[in-house]
Amino acid sequence: MRSTLLPEPTADRQLKHARLVQLLDARGADRIHLGTPEALAWYFDGPRTGVPLGGAPVFSATVHRDGTAVIRALANEAQRLAEEEIGGAEFEVIDWFGDLQASEPGVLRDTEVASELRAARAALLPVERARYAALGRDMATALTRVLSAATPTMTERELAGALSRAIYEAGAEPAVTLVAGASRAHVQHPLPTDAPLGSRAMGVITGRRHGLHVSATRWVQFSRPSAQVVETERRLFEVEADVWAATRPDRTLDEVLGDIRQAYARHGFGDDAWRKHHQGGPTGYNGRDPKAAPGLRDVVQAGQAFAWNPWAFDRGVGGKSEDTVVIDAGGSVVVLSADPAWPTLDIRGVARPAALDLF
Incomplete structure (x- = not known):
């Protein structure tokens, strides 16, 4: 599923991706799984990540070295997210009771590099x-x-x-x-x-x-x-x-x-x-x-x-x-x-x- 109602990502997305690639290089990884509200909001130009204010995200994302981004979204949230919140990404829809965390071996998780990600998003674009x-x-x-x-x-x-x-x-x-x-x-x-x-x-x-x-x-x-x-x-x-x-x-x-x-x-x-x-x-x-x-x-x-x-x-x-x-x-x-x-x-x-x- 690809969003058709949202504009393409801002010019800043490429610069953010370059910062992620530097992080991947430092950790010897090819992709990173983003699952925290701050990481998702930063990389995808500020979507609303949860439903309860301050609640857990209803989607996650795996960002690859080549710039490909795959959103893993709960079935009851995916259409709204694609139409109203996130542009420039592919969607993988899972059951509303499914697991948003990446299960593939070798994927770097944002929680493993929290301080590095804070540094990556610190200087405003x-x-x-x-x-x-x-x-x-x-x-x-x-x-x-x-x-x-x-x-x-x-x-x-x-x-x-x-x-x-x-x-x-x-x-x-x-x-x-x-x-x-x-x-x-x-x-x-x-x-x-x-x-x-x-x-x-x-x-x-x-x-x-x-x-x-x-x-x-x-x-x-x-x-x-x-x-x-x-x-x-x-x-x-x-x-x-x-x-x-x-x-x-x-x-x-x-x-x-x-x-x-x-x-x-x-x-x-x-x-x-x-x-x-x-x-x-x-x-x-x-x-x-x-x-x-x-x-x-x-x-x-x-x-x-x-x-x-x-x-x-x-x-x-x-x-x-x-x-x-x-x-x-x-x-x-x-x-x-x-x-x-x-x-x-x-x-x-x-x-x-x-x-x-x-x-």
Whole structure:
């Protein structure tokens, strides 16, 4: 079965295949089986790989050295995939209860070369970069539109629902939707509850389109903030600026994380502040690809996307900063998820999102 309703693969497909061939050469293999959502979304130009959001893929693929790609798809998914999701591939249809994993001997599996595949997809290609920039603008605009209409009596669930709807209306899917009202500013991952927003609230989204993930965090306030809130916000932005400065091509994630630890201490949050929440890391075809952790030897590449998310709860005040950026050659930072309509602060020459005043 071949798709007749989709365009041929983008020009980037050939470049992605060349990266796979380098990996095959290094491993002495002739073909690789792709079965993880991130690998499938990357190679096939961003199809929706699962049915439940975040669920297991409903297809897999074997990519050969000569560029041939064979999709193994469940019988109840194959037609939709061929018509709506994946172009430029042959289809092998199996029973809906069948095994999507390759059984042929000698086939390299993506799970065997996870770090190498992360490196292969790290530097964004031209079509990916354009898609990412468009998604970033759409997600930032969605945040502005929804949060501008928030009220202190609105519940966290109501705001989360409005954010999710805005993401869908932008042609994307909500991979993450978090909301913290004033009573829950101490919660690292505030899954929404029935609590009212109160005097101050945080909205967090990760929207996914074409397989790419854009993450961003914004704050709104319904009364004049205290001096402590203003100070904590600015100090956390200084931590973020240090994080971006540390994220330079050819450095390992372990080295960057070492600088992040020092940044929290340098800006008055304490030596162990970095331990209280994960710090984010590379992004792209995974929300974090991977999540930065001590000992990781993944190397920062020019043209790679990052979503760092410094977080603190200091003297009763919660703070978090997060945007999706691309780190280019020389360490220059391009913010993808920015909306010119949102109020900003100048932090070392970069416009950062201030809390939106709604009082």
